Amino acid sequence: MPSKEQVLRLLSQGHDYGDIAERLGIPAGxxxxxxTGVPADGSDSVARGRPGREGLLxxxxxxxxxxxxxxxxxxxDVHAWIRQRAWMDRxxxxxxxx
Numbered sequence: 540m541p542s543k544e545q546v547l548r549l550l551s552q553g554h555d556y557g558d559i560a561e562r563l564g565i566p567a568g569x570x571x572x573x574x575t576g577v578p579a580d581g582s583d584s585v586a587r588g589r590p591g592r593e594g595l596l597x598x599x600x601x602x603x604x605x606x607x608x609x610x611x612x613x614x615x616d617v618h619a620w621i622r623q624r625a626w627m628d629r630x631x632x633x634x635x636x637x
Contacts, residue, residue, distance in 0.1 A: 543573050545563065547593055556596075567579070574593065577600075580600075
């Protein structure tokens with residue numbers, strides 16, 4: 540487990556939590572917790588600028604533990620399959636109506 544000093548040293552060298560996490564082989568949220576003592580998911584509140592709280596981000600930190608979803612690239616074959624299924628469903632409904 541990396542130490543607080545290791546994480547803070549990397550921060551002072553200009554690295555961000557994502558880079559630090561990669562270098563130390565831990566999740567970014569854990570690097571933030573090690574450095575600050577505050578969970579990155581926002582479940583704790585702490586006043587900024589308090590002594591002993593080096594490394595606190597000035598903005599939200601939740602992205603360190605809950606990265607945004609990535610919308611996959613559109614696939615034409617998937618759209619074609621959906622169109623075909625919708626067409627087949629419609630044909631079945633019309634056939635059931637008689």
